[in-house]
Amino acid sequence: MAADKKLRIPQMAVQNLRAKKFRTVFMMFFVLLMSATFFFSTILMENMKAGITNTTERMGADYILVPKEGTENIRESLFAGVPCSVTFDRSVEEQVRAVKGVRRVSSQLYIATLAASCCDAAVQLIGFDPETDFVVKPWIEKSGELELKTGEIVIGNDIIAQVGDTMKFYEVNFKVAAKLEKAGMGYDDSVFMTYDTANLLKDSPVAKEKLPSGEIDGYASMLMIDISEDLERKEAKMLGIDIQEAAGTGQAMHAYSADDLMSGIASQVRKLSGYGNVLTYIMVVSTALALISIFAITINERKYEFGVLYTLGASKKQIVSIILSEALLISFAGGILGVLVSYYLVMTFKNFISVKLGIPYLDISVRQAAPVAGLCIVIAAVTGIIAAVCSAYRMSRSEIYCLIRECE
Amino acid sequence: MVRVENLTKNFLRNQRDFDAVNDVSLQVKEGEFAAVTGHSGSGKTTLFNMVAGLIRPTSGKVFIGDAEFTAMTEAQQAVFRNENIGYVVQSQSLLNNFTILDNICMPAYLSRSVTEFKERAVQLLTEIGLAELAGEYPRNLSGGEIRRVSIARAMLNRPQVLLADEPTSNLDSDNARKVMSMIRDISNSGTTVLLSTHEMEYLDYADTVIKIKNGRIE
Structure with missing residues (x-):
């Protein structure tokens, strides 16, 4: 007889997320914000640096x-x-x-x-x-x-x-x-x-x-x-x-020299890029903290659910896998959506941004955007996983009967 | 067969040691239906949680069949529990995000060794008269139906032992009798049953009654 089709851990995670749509969308929104900001600021900085490089190269004089x-x-x-x-x-x-x-x-x-x-x-x-x-x-x-x-x-x-x-x-x-x-x-x-x-x-x-x-x-x-x-x-x-x-x-x-002539702008861009990086780090850390809090709250609410899974023979590894899968799905989807939203906004308001921010060169071709987008998605996914690991670790340390007692 | 030897669980309550279960030894033979009875707080649930491996005893041993369950690692206990122990906890224990059929199949989903289970799941649902509710979610079921589904789920992997902690609590007498008959049938089919209850009217269903008071067997 052929083996029956099982609901695997990722499918369970999807089912859990679909069942709690509001919670899922809320968490995804945090990741989306982080990813969109990171993508936007990185593209902007890259373009400013590219502008300086182009200018310096085109000078063509010693x-x-x-x-x-x-x-x-x-x-x-x-x-x-x-x-x-x-x-x-x-x-x-x-x-x-x-x-x-x-x-x-x-x-x-x-x-x-x-x-x-x-x-x-x-x-x-x-x-x-x-x-x-x-x-x-x-x-x-x-x-x-x-x-x-x-x-x-x-x-x-x-x-x-x-x-x-x-x-x-x-x-x-x-x-x-x-x-x-x-x-x-x-x-x-x-x-x-x-x-x-x-x-x-x-x-x-x-x-x-x-x-x-x-x-x-x-x-x-x-x-x-x-x-x-x-x-x-x-x-x-x-x-x-x-x-x-x-x-x-x-x-x-x-x-x-061409480098010296542009060094003023280059140092301004470096400064701006430095501020941009600091803001991005702050954004990543605050999103991670927000996600840790949300994960901690939701996992706390779901203690009984995990306790029941333990009584059915789930191992701690399986429970942690469910939590991490959910986090990965949320952060991955949030990361991708953030990049898409940011890309769409930059494309739509390209000229406006160019004029307002004085960036002569706003090139967001797929070739240029792809590595930045990849980086944003990876950072979003890692942030989500770190947030979930903290909550999962706390939960896996508590005795199983404590999880079931929550509801009794 | 379930064998418990000198099982003790000590908790710290109000900064004082408290023995929830104190030096309990018992044996329930294969296919036997034993009811553990006692007042609320007598130590029934703690005893059941230790037998199920959800609480580490302070001292003592638990044997399920020939295996010393308390000597296993946490990961080994999880696999053993999945394959050999069906546990029905006191309150609503169905997973709300999954259908009734998925709830019943959950022990198989979590198992590495069980590969054929759909037919049995449907059969169990039919036996408890809820086959038509396979695609429903727990929120659409009554208390009695939820309890019967929980028992069916506990039986999916054909465990050696069924542990049922107060399975009739919060049920009307009609539903409570249905649940007790169901557990009696499970015992008759060869599964060892350990059931806790404080409702005396259902003790007739059991082969043996074990009284527990202040963590000790009387």
Whole structure:
């Protein structure tokens, strides 16, 4: 005769959970909250770190020379696309080029546009010199061979326009020649153009009125500097000082490496990430404590039920298995639901979060979300199990007759 | 066969030692129906809990058949209890989250060795006249029905011994007699029965009556 189908421990656990729906949903909700918070904060931090890495990598220069006063503006423009206008005399370029050990120098001009009728969007215009450029062109050319003519622009991925469209800045029309791939930094909200194209703004009465007078032709916002490869590390480090000295005849200037330039934001993110981690740990611990309390209360209420199972020949191992299975199911389901809810909310409010929190790059592709989701679910499951183990341990230590006496 | 030798259980009550069961020895032969009677608090339940392995005695031994039950580890006792002892506790002991059929099958679900049980479960349900309630939950059953299902469940794994602690408490006389007849039938079929009661009118069902007072057999 074939063996009869038995109700196994996991099935018993499911049946117990289904029979007490309110209690199950209540416990699941705690785990859901923890999982959703953990997923959300981790995704946010990962994206901020990715934004900094992208920005640093895309700089493509050994040194970046910027006016001391405009450093913060440049940083914010590079990282988050906050438009700024920072200028210094472009003749500095020649002085820096003359410094021994400097291989290539190219200047860029940052012009902020306005959220007004004169401009289609408030974005960062970035002018570059195609003759000397070694930073922007190689990156633009990734999107295809491109020879920018005067009047043509290349737009960042987040700018709402398509190739062939016309965009207006300071009442001057520009033709969109290419649209870049997502960069995950301020470049996504920027518009690239050659100096010749940028100079078209000179003739705009609006630009004359709104921009600092004449600060387009002959001006730059930063110098991208490439140094000789045969320099030793120490010499390369000292070269920054030489560059600063060569440039420092007028306005106070500072030469940064790409890492140094972004270090301010990086340390802010590290701090934020630290706070985020602390909050997450607090959340995990408080959820665990809440779950321990709920488990302790419910298991206390169910002492008689477990006592009856003992009288039927259940071992302590089987009773503990039932409790742990219930905890695992609750925390696993809560963990998955938390991730799904969080993922759905981030997807739905992606742009809002991006703008409000100043995160240029909110990438929650499945590839990026999967490991974080896995981690959240594991943490939720472990938290639930720890909570249940505490209650199960307490119960398994009491004498069986005490459990049955609860009801007698 | 159940043999109890010099069984004592000492509790601490109000910071003073208290012997709930004091040096009790008894023997119930195979297939015998023994009723343990005494007032409330006389030590009946403590004695039954020790025989079932739910309380560790302070001293003394319990033998079920040839096996010294008190010498076993907790895990060994659980397996032995599952296979050899059917225990009906004093109050409502059905599991509310499971159907009547699942409740009856529970000892088999918890057992590693029992593999065929469905037919017996249905047969037991039919014998107690509740076959049509197999899919119901305990909340839909009366007190008498719950008690009969508890006894049927205790008998699922064909135990050597049935321990029934006050099986007629809180039942009307009609239901109480049904329960006692059922236990008598179980004894007649060869199972050793140890039943506790303080209701004298049901002692006629037993082969032997053991009186207990203040933890001692009189």
